[in-house]
Amino acid sequence: MTAHGPVLPIWVCAGCGSLWPCRIRRRELLIEYEGAPVSLSIYMASRLVSASTISVDHEVSGSG
Numbered sequence: 001m002t003a004h005g006p007v008l009p010i011w012v013c014a015g016c017g018s019l020w021p022c023r024i025r026r027r028e029l030l031i032e033y034e035g036a037p038v039s040l041s042i043y044m045a046s047r048l049v050s051a052s053t054i055s056v057d058h059e060v061s062g063s064g
């Protein structure tokens with residue numbers, strides 16, 4: 001496991017405090033998913049869905 005995981009719902013790196021994925025985590029992901037770009041896309045898409053869900057929760061209350 002990496003120390004550079006996302007802190008939700010603010011999406012900063014738990015390891016270095018940069019916006020997630022930070023430079024270190026991006027490099028780790030490239031190594032972890034080397035030769036498997038589709039798997040990396042699915043992983044990042046799942047992260048994006050999580051972020052979108054959180055954003056929608058905040059936006060819904062303001063519309064009307």
Ligand SMILES: [Zn+2]
Binds near residue numbers: 013014023025
């Ligand atoms: Zn980091």
